Amino acid sequence: MNTQSLAGNASELKGRTGIRRIFQAAGYSWAGLKAAFFGEAAFRQLLLLSVLLIPVALCLDVSRVERAMLVLVCLLSLIVELINSAIEATVDRISLELHPLSKQAKDLGSAAQFVAMSIIAVTWALILL
Template sequence: MTDVSDPKTARELKGGTGLRRILNATGYSMQGFRAAFRTEPAFRQLVLLNAVLLPIALWVDVSPVERALLLLTPLLSLTIELINSSIEHVVDRISLELHPLSKSAKDMGSAAQFMGLVLIVVCWTTILL
């Protein structure tokens, strides 16, 4: 077993330093986006929602702050979905057995996504109506 408390080992596991680390991290992020898009229907639905809402946010005549809110809330919901999906994957990796803590973790991730969607509705209706 690898001792991750050793700073040298931890650096090696993280994939380098400086520009190499940034490039590696970018590659890992792109792999995460591809995995979410490939395996998570909810993520694909949010990508579609963003494809509709983001151009509208750029088109409507609103203040810069309002435009920022119209752009950020759908993107925030995508971010929340990535975190929610990662929680679900980790829970499933640990065990597929039904357990109250596993259910709570998944339910809380779902609740976070629900709040992200509520933020979209509240911001968009407040600004556009």
């Protein structure tokens, strides 16, 4: 099979193109956010933290760049949690059996979230202190 043929098959599998694809992708994104909110306590906790911190960041007497950093680190943590949850769901989908590689994948996702939370703490401390 040539490369052009493979590309054609891949686009057929992906579905719609253009504006329909954008709306379809937005629907998938909304479904993912709902799944995270209703199924992941850690996501809800980080969302609550962001709901508290972002308005504070908008009210602080800091530069626009500092304000942007304070907001962006909160959003970064939400992104990392979504990815961590996706990793966990994928590993669990493959097998619920205890396996060293499954544990490693989940631990790495958790470590990424720890780093993201550390970035929040360090950024807020550096800007406010």
